[in-house]
Amino acid sequence: MKFSEIEYERPNVQELQEKFGHLINLFNKAESFDEQDALIRNINDLRMEFQTLGTIASIKYSIDTNDKQFEEEQDFYDSNSPVFDGLVHQYYTAIVGSKFRPQLEKKWGKQLFDVAEVTLKTFSQEILEDLKKENELRTDYSKLLASAKIFFDGEEKNLQGLIPYMESTDREIRKAANEAKWKFFSDNEEEFDRLFDDLVKLRDRIAKKLGYKNFVQMGYDRMGRTDYNSEMVSKFRSQVEKFIVPIAVKLKQKQQSRLGLESFKYYDQPLDYKSGNAKPHGSPDWIVSCAKNMYSELSPETNEFFNFMLDNEMMDLVNKKGKDTGGYCTFIEKYKAPFIFSNFNGTMGDIEVLTHEAGHAFQAYSSRNFEIPEYFFPTSEACEIHSMSMEFLTWPWMNCFFKDQTEKFKYSHLKGSVIFIPYGVSVDEFQHWVYENPNATPLERKQAWLAIEKKYLPYIDYDNNEFLEKGGRWQQQRHIYMSPFYYIDYCLAQICAFQFWKKALENREQALVDYLRLCRAGGSKSFLGLVETANLISPFEDGCLESFMGVIDQWLESFDDASVN
Numbered sequence: 001m002k003f004s005e006i007e008y009e010r011p012n013v014q015e016l017q018e019k020f021g022h023l024i025n026l027f028n029k030a031e032s033f034d035e036q037d038a039l040i041r042n043i044n045d046l047r048m049e050f051q052t053l054g055t056i057a058s059i060k061y062s063i064d065t066n067d068k069q070f071e072e073e074q075d076f077y078d079s080n081s082p083v084f085d086g087l088v089h090q091y092y093t094a095i096v097g098s099k100f101r102p103q104l105e106k107k108w109g110k111q112l113f114d115v116a117e118v119t120l121k122t123f124s125q126e127i128l129e130d131l132k133k134e135n136e137l138r139t140d141y142s143k144l145l146a147s148a149k150i151f152f153d154g155e156e157k158n159l160q161g162l163i164p165y166m167e168s169t170d171r172e173i174r175k176a177a178n179e180a181k182w183k184f185f186s187d188n189e190e191e192f193d194r195l196f197d198d199l200v201k202l203r204d205r206i207a208k209k210l211g212y213k214n215f216v217q218m219g220y221d222r223m224g225r226t227d228y229n230s231e232m233v234s235k236f237r238s239q240v241e242k243f244i245v246p247i248a249v250k251l252k253q254k255q256q257s258r259l260g261l262e263s264f265k266y267y268d269q270p271l272d273y274k275s276g277n278a279k280p281h282g283s284p285d286w287i288v289s290c291a292k293n294m295y296s297e298l299s300p301e302t303n304e305f306f307n308f309m310l311d312n313e314m315m316d317l318v319n320k321k322g323k324d325t326g327g328y329c330t331f332i333e334k335y336k337a338p339f340i341f342s343n344f345n346g347t348m349g350d351i352e353v354l355t356h357e358a359g360h361a362f363q364a365y366s367s368r369n370f371e372i373p374e375y376f377f378p379t380s381e382a383c384e385i386h387s388m389s390m391e392f393l394t395w396p397w398m399n400c401f402f403k404d405q406t407e408k409f410k411y412s413h414l415k416g417s418v419i420f421i422p423y424g425v426s427v428d429e430f431q432h433w434v435y436e437n438p439n440a441t442p443l444e445r446k447q448a449w450l451a452i453e454k455k456y457l458p459y460i461d462y463d464n465n466e467f468l469e470k471g472g473r474w475q476q477q478r479h480i481y482m483s484p485f486y487y488i489d490y491c492l493a494q495i496c497a498f499q500f501w502k503k504a505l506e507n508r509e510q511a512l513v514d515y516l517r518l519c520r521a522g523g524s525k526s527f528l529g530l531v532e533t534a535n536l537i538s539p540f541e542d543g544c545l546e547s548f549m550g551v552i553d554q555w556l557e558s559f560d561d562a563s564v565n
């Protein structure tokens, strides 16, 4: 089924509720394991039907945000998805309390029940109104970001439109673009503060209503984390401070001398080479044909996958008018089809987005035959292993995209991945502080951010930008407002992807075998279970970072700056 041929019709929620309620009733009254087992299939069919329609509507809307029909459909799902969540909640309550649970667990796996239990903890009818309020505040933040109208280079731009200027080889342009961006944040500082203050206090209240001490554990539960806690994450951050921060500092010094700068300012960070960052050599169609060849050579499995994506039109890659920003991969459950969305804009980011989202999509494709929706994707830190590792496993084909700039690309890619981690753990540590101190003032939060930044990002020089020097940088980080505690995921996954990078250098075949096994396992295991499945060292284990950081450091050290400038 090609994407363009898939029909869409708005689901009938009342009918869904009736059918669902009926099946739950039968489930609760069932007298045998076989009966309940069959009902689980029926219930999941209903869920997948609804989810499929919701996914199609959201893809269509993101491809053309000016489409009135699908704009209305978005409103429909915004107000009806809590109803759907309530039904899933009933289903989870039923299976968790089933008298045939041991047999069901044996058949469907323990992970389904762990997911159900952790989801149940984070919801009760009592917090329904609070959840609606939380959604409103999220939307307000999103709207505030989208409202940015910044006059730059002779025309009005949004925040996204400033990005190419921030990579400019002209330092004055980089500086001006950054100052224009942060002026928008500074002009709206009070509103950004108020929204966050409301969100923090609201989340704290919700957590306490549900019996949590504060929002921290609830945040972990919302992310579906069943096998690690905040103490383990805190230990992980100390490992980053010890083993990665010093290397990041060194990389910044190397970058500064490569750029020939007397001092290294915050706006110099996105530019890696005097001659400009690596760029793909060609049109989007040509990029796709390179990718087709790459996936045909990478493995028979990736070949089948990429042809499936092309034959069924499951990719919308090029930036066009009316399209939503960013990139994502989703899964159309009923058709067992992943879908990739991106906005190619001619930078090296195009190739990173393509291989990243293809990693997510390849996992979804590899585990598409699971019969329960919980297993189509794992928790997000595990999902990012597929995507970030795919970025590295495709390195041998980068010369097709980058020609003479391939080495520039590889260096920027690996260096950028290392540099990201200290920032990532800063965002994570900040959120722990925020939700452990829910009554702190906006000013105190900014001071806390500054102290954390000093520890993990000691090289930051804000060049007298008042807003940034006051501790406001985190206000641009969507996750902090939208999905609390969703950030360490990228760091944990990157640690796993680095292990794939190293393994691919030493034994490419073994790396691919492990990667395939991981993708096929989908969401059938918890994060650490999947880490084991992939033959990786847990990021929480002592010695994990040392096991590969030396090799990465050496590879980056041996890079010849003079050859690329």
Ligand code: ZN
Residues within 6 Å of the ligand: 356, 360, 383, 384, 387
């Ligand atoms: Zn991703």
